[in-house]
Amino acid sequence: MSRDPARAATQFFGGRVCLDFANTLDWRTSNEPQELIPDYAALLSWSERRGTLPPAAIRKLKAHSASSTAVAAMQKAHDMRRDIWAISDALRDGRSVDLRLVNQMLARAPRQPDLVRQERGYRHAFAGTDVTEPLWPVLWSLTALLASDDASRIGCCEAHGCGWFFVDESPNRTRRWCSSEVCGNRERARRAYAKRKGST
Numbered sequence: 001m002s003r004d005p006a007r008a009a010t011q012f013f014g015g016r017v018c019l020d021f022a023n024t025l026d027w028r029t030s031n032e033p034q035e036l037i038p039d040y041a042a043l044l045s046w047s048e049r050r051g052t053l054p055p056a057a058i059r060k061l062k063a064h065s066a067s068s069t070a071v072a073a074m075q076k077a078h079d080m081r082r083d084i085w086a087i088s089d090a091l092r093d094g095r096s097v098d099l100r101l102v103n104q105m106l107a108r109a110p111r112q113p114d115l116v117r118q119e120r121g122y123r124h125a126f127a128g129t130d131v132t133e134p135l136w137p138v139l140w141s142l143t144a145l146l147a148s149d150d151a152s153r154i155g156c157c158e159a160h161g162c163g164w165f166f167v168d169e170s171p172n173r174t175r176r177w178c179s180s181e182v183c184g185n186r187e188r189a190r191r192a193y194a195k196r197k198g199s200t
């Protein structure tokens with residue numbers, strides 16, 4: 001991810017909606033994590049950029065950004081994100097996954113709305129009437145990932161402090177970075193510098 005939060009908020013390296021959502025805490029494993037979705041309006045902007053809700057629904061939901069229900073939905077969003085981190089780490093370590101929160105959310109999830117064709121592909125036709133709508137595409141992405149062979153392909157960027165997750169779709173499972181151009185380049189430069197410094 002980028003050092004610049006505005007830039008990081010537009011970088012989708014996870015390969016799945018749920019992992020890009022997990023990556024909305026920039027520098028997650030560093031001492032100074034950077035929150036990319038601090039409030040409901042930011043969550044809506046993320047949904048718009050990631051293309052998980054139709055624009056019409058986002059426009060309607062914006063009117064509720066300051067409501068107490070939106071604040072509660074934001075709490076759920078952050079809880080779910082923390083859960084995705086725990087699930088991803090468990091899968092990477094070969095531990096069994098605690099499915100309680102996921103299954104609780106599934107029990108409360110609405111039926112999947114019809115799909116509609118939009119300029120940027122197909123979207124669920126959410127009505128824009130319930131502030132929890134941004135959460136469901138993330139949950140469905142997570143359950144689809146968990147129930148697929150890709151669950152064994154979750155990786156985490158090796159760059160110091162990054163903490164971004166991705167699905168490693170390289171043939172030999174050798175992916176090391178959220179982005180080779182961003183973290184990979186920075187980390188290679190950092191290690192080369194440390195080596196030079198160490199040898200003097």
Ligand SMILES: [Zn+2]
Nearest residue numbers: 157162178183
């Ligand atoms: Zn990274």
